[in-house]
Amino acid sequence: xxxxxxxxxxxxxxxxxxxxxVLRATQLQDVPNAILQNSSPALIASGLRRSYGDSALAxxxxxxxxxxxxxxxxxxxxxxxxxxxxSLADVLNTxxxxxxxxxxxxxxxFVTVGGAIASDVHGKNHHLDGCFSQHLISxxxxxxxxxPLTCSLTEHRELFLATCGGMGLTGVILAARxxxxxxxxxxxxxxxxxxxxxxETLEQFETHQNATYSVAWIDGLTKGxxxxxxxxxxxxxxxxxxxSYNLKTAEPSQRNVPFNMPSALLNSVTVKAFNTLYYHxxxxxxxxxxxHYAPYFYPLDSIQNxxxxxxxxxxxxxxxxxxxxxxxxxxxxxLTKIVDSKRSSFLAVLKxxxxxxxxxxxxxIEGYTLAIDFKIDSTLFAFLDxxxxxxxxxxxxxxxAKDARMSERTFKLSYPQWQQFQQIRAQYGAxxxxxxxxxxxxxx
Amino acid sequence: MxxxxxxxxxxxxxxxxxxxxxASEQANLYLLGRNQAQLDTIAADAKVRGANEVxxxxxxxxxxxxxxxxxxxxxxxxxxVDAVLIAHGTLPDQKACEQDVHRTMTExxxxxxSTVSLLTLLANQxxxxxxxxxxxxxxxxxxxxxxxxxxxxAAKGMVSIFLQGLxxxxxxxxxxxxxxxxxxxxxxxTADFKKGALWAQPEQIAKNITxxxxxxxxxxxxxxxxxxxxxxxxxxxxxxxxxxxxL
Ligand SMILES: Cc1cc2nc3c(=O)[nH]c(=O)nc-3n(C[C@H](O)[C@H](O)[C@H](O)COP(=O)(O)OP(=O)(O)OC[C@H]3O[C@@H](n4cnc5c(N)ncnc54)[C@H](O)[C@@H]3O)c2cc1C
Ligand SMILES: NC(=O)c1ccc[n+]([C@@H]2O[C@H](COP(=O)([O-])OP(=O)(O)OC[C@H]3O[C@@H](n4cnc5c(N)ncnc54)[C@H](OP(=O)(O)O)[C@@H]3O)[C@@H](O)[C@H]2O)c1
Numbered sequence: 001x002x003x004x005x006x007x008x009x010x011x012x013x014x015x016x017x018x019x020x021x022v023l024r025a026t027q028l029q030d031v032p033n034a035i036l037q038n039s040s041p042a043l044i045a046s047g048l049r050r051s052y053g054d055s056a057l058a059x060x061x062x063x064x065x066x067x068x069x070x071x072x073x074x075x076x077x078x079x080x081x082x083x084x085x086x087s088l089a090d091v092l093n094t095x096x097x098x099x100x101x102x103x104x105x106x107x108x109x110f111v112t113v114g115g116a117i118a119s120d121v122h123g124k125n126h127h128l129d130g131c132f133s134q135h136l137i138s139x140x141x142x143x144x145x146x147x148p149l150t151c152s153l154t155e156h157r158e159l160f161l162a163t164c165g166g167m168g169l170t171g172v173i174l175a176a177r178x179x180x181x182x183x184x185x186x187x188x189x190x191x192x193x194x195x196x197x198x199x200e201t202l203e204q205f206e207t208h209q210n211a212t213y214s215v216a217w218i219d220g221l222t223k224g225x226x227x228x229x230x231x232x233x234x235x236x237x238x239x240x241x242x243x244s245y246n247l248k249t250a251e252p253s254q255r256n257v258p259f260n261m262p263s264a265l266l267n268s269v270t271v272k273a274f275n276t277l278y279y280h281x282x283x284x285x286x287x288x289x290x291x292h293y294a295p296y297f298y299p300l301d302s303i304q305n306x307x308x309x310x311x312x313x314x315x316x317x318x319x320x321x322x323x324x325x326x327x328x329x330x331x332x333x334x335l336t337k338i339v340d341s342k343r344s345s346f347l348a349v350l351k352x353x354x355x356x357x358x359x360x361x362x363x364x365i366e367g368y369t370l371a372i373d374f375k376i377d378s379t380l381f382a383f384l385d386x387x388x389x390x391x392x393x394x395x396x397x398x399x400x401a402k403d404a405r406m407s408e409r410t411f412k413l414s415y416p417q418w419q420q421f422q423q424i425r426a427q428y429g430a431x432x433x434x435x436x437x438x439x440x441x442x443x444x
Numbered sequence: 445m446x447x448x449x450x451x452x453x454x455x456x457x458x459x460x461x462x463x464x465x466x467a468s469e470q471a472n473l474y475l476l477g478r479n480q481a482q483l484d485t486i487a488a489d490a491k492v493r494g495a496n497e498v499x500x501x502x503x504x505x506x507x508x509x510x511x512x513x514x515x516x517x518x519x520x521x522x523x524x525v526d527a528v529l530i531a532h533g534t535l536p537d538q539k540a541c542e543q544d545v546h547r548t549m550t551e552x553x554x555x556x557x558s559t560v561s562l563l564t565l566l567a568n569q570x571x572x573x574x575x576x577x578x579x580x581x582x583x584x585x586x587x588x589x590x591x592x593x594x595x596x597x598a599a600k601g602m603v604s605i606f607l608q609g610l611x612x613x614x615x616x617x618x619x620x621x622x623x624x625x626x627x628x629x630x631x632x633x634t635a636d637f638k639k640g641a642l643w644a645q646p647e648q649i650a651k652n653i654t655x656x657x658x659x660x661x662x663x664x665x666x667x668x669x670x671x672x673x674x675x676x677x678x679x680x681x682x683x684x685x686x687x688x689x690x691l
Contacts, residue, residue: 070489071485094492094493
């Protein structure tokens with residue numbers, strides 16, 4: 001284990017930044033040692049820093065990404081056990097050639113298993129398969145006493161429910177066992193539907209509720225009748241007979257954004273052009289292609305450090321979910337506000353969530369989730385506060401893995417199980433040991 | 445054909461990144477290191493990644509008398525070794541060494557003499573089997589003595605000269621001798637350094653190592669490659685000037 005005094009850290013959005021003592025664990029034993037030797041009240045684990053805001057930032061940060069060993073794999077059941085720092089990219093590179101795939105994956109493969117559990121990540125198949133934690137068999141958590149505890153739905157159940165989606169605030173995840181799904185090919189059959197407006201987009205989601213993967217890319221700049229026009233992308237794992245070279249993995253990307261771009265490059269004109277081009281990339285109402293899993297699931301991973309496009313001040317991703325009943329009305333209200341604000345955004349992604357799980361702080365509730373990137377400027381947060389009120393009004397909430405600025409009030413109103421979460425933390429002494437900038441901001 | 449690969453100092457970050465590449469090619473691995481628990485972890489990982497057989501044994505390289513026994517065990521098990529990678533090392537506290545002869549000698553032993561001992565035994569085995577690659581991680585620091593780390597540099601430089609001789613000797617026996625000279629690599633050894641643009645990740649070094657071994661290269665490998673240029677310049681500075689520099 002090693003100590004680098006004071007590094008300047010930030011999440012993927014480059015906002016906020018903080019001076020932190022950085023500890024890097026290279027062996028599992030380093031974790032209890034670090035916890036027991038730690039004297040600062042705010043220690044938090046970090047993975048690959050793909051959370052956008054301040055959830056992996058604290059006075060002392062314990063890096064876990066070098067705890068990247070596999071422990072066991074059962075070729076008959078697809079159950080893999082690995083240390084928490086193993087990245088999803090590593091899982092794919094190791095197991096796709098053997099015919100296995102992740103049961104749930106976020107939009108980047110550069111996250112750790114620990115980070116995927118702590119944010120209880122969701123993918124394009126949430127409507128059918130739920131969150132990452134729902135495919136976990138068990139996890140090992142190093143709690144404040146330094147003791148490693150095995151947690152599952154049957155063992156230390158409450159600690160398990162608090163840890164999945166618990167943003168590192170219950171302890172440091174050391175290892176996990178989860179089940180992969182069998183595939184016959186590394187390719188995805190993608191069908192894209194072009195819709196003219198939001199109502200049609202939601203209808204199409206409904207129509208295709210049995211598709212394994214679905215996500216809609218929304219043109220976040222068009223107004224009026226075309227508000228919410230989208231490309232709805234559906235996907236199914238290919239079957240062997242369609243492909244010649246089956247189970248190959250992705251080549252690492254060579255493309256890179258070498259430094260922070262002047263943020264003026266990203267303005268409503270360039271973004272509008274991008275959105276229009278993207279929307280018109282398919283002419284027909286429906287189109288089909290066969291595509292490798294990497295460009296299908298991880299389009300942005302092909303450009304390293306793309307977060308530098310937003311310039312020095314950084315950006316934030318606003319991701320909220322609204323309950324199904326509020327769907328069209330609530331989304332229309334929020335989208336209209338965003339379009340009217342002329343705040344540029346490359347990305348507006350809409351997805352349907354299936355049923356909520358039992359974890360105290362997991363983000364997904366049944367309904368619709370929209371994620372939009374915003375460049376940070378002096379007036380952005382006031383604007384987002386207004387959006388928060390609309391989200392609250394409709395009974396929705398924001399995703400902690402993307403959040404860098406929501407208020408304690410917003411959080412506590414929208415995550416009703418926060419008190420149970422706090423009780424479990426107190427029971428294991430986590431509240432006095434594991435804290436992040438985010439947990440302090442949210443009053444946890 | 446499944447390759448037989450021996451790794452000495454297998455718990456090193458660069459060694460781990462390298463052996464993972466062999467594991468995914470279903471090689472048979474023999475891993476030596478001084479920390480058995482860590483070797484077990486690494487062996488399990490290598491198995492999951494696809495390694496065929498994985499053997500481990502404990503070796504503290506400063507216990508010279510054990511070298512012969514352990515290597516006999518390795519060759520008894522694997523019969524032939526297609527490539528050996530020697531990766532162990534420590535980064536001495538140069539200032540402390542200046543005040544402590546014993547410390548200096550230990551560092552020379554860990555980074556130099558132990559490797560010479562292992563190489564002496566390995567060279568005979570490879571000569572006998574008439575094929576394979578002997579690969580050793582030395583360092584760019586061995587190219588020229590500098591006040592900030594000449595104890596380390598002297599040990600690594602000794603190994604490099606030794607490897608030159610071996611390369612020459614084993615040329616006729618179809619044995620490749622690869623001297624790997626990394627620049628700055630982000631590993632536990634360098635955890636306390638501030639990292640900048642010249643720093644590489646162990647995975648990148650590993651890729652260069654396995655590529656050179658696969659291509660049966662028998663030479664000095666600077667990695668990443670730009671260190672070849674940097675070290676060319678460093679070596680070219682006349683000593684009359686060099687001695688005045690704060691390096
Ligand atoms: C391009 C992009 C696309 C994304 N798409 C999606 C998506 O589709 N769906 C989705 O759900 N998310 C998505 N995300 C968010 C991302 O999946 C989460 O933020 C994830 O938690 C990041 O994992 P990480 O390893 O980088 O963890 P970090 O960002 O380093 O940490 C995130 C949280 O996990 C905790 N943590 C990390 N490791 C451990 C550990 N070992 N023990 C305990 N706590 C730990 C940290 O304390 C912190 O609270 C996306 C992010 C990006 C950049
Ligand atoms: N990192 C760099 O910038 C850099 C640059 C140039 C050259 N190198 C060389 O690269 C090689 C690998 O180093 P690394 O960067 O990967 O660092 P590392 O992860 O710290 O590896 C060093 C390894 O040497 C082992 N070791 C030390 N003393 C030993 C002993 N007496 N017996 C057995 N094993 C011993 C250590 O074992 P334990 O795990 O038991 O401690 C550790 O696994 C070293 O030869 C180093 O000199 C590194």
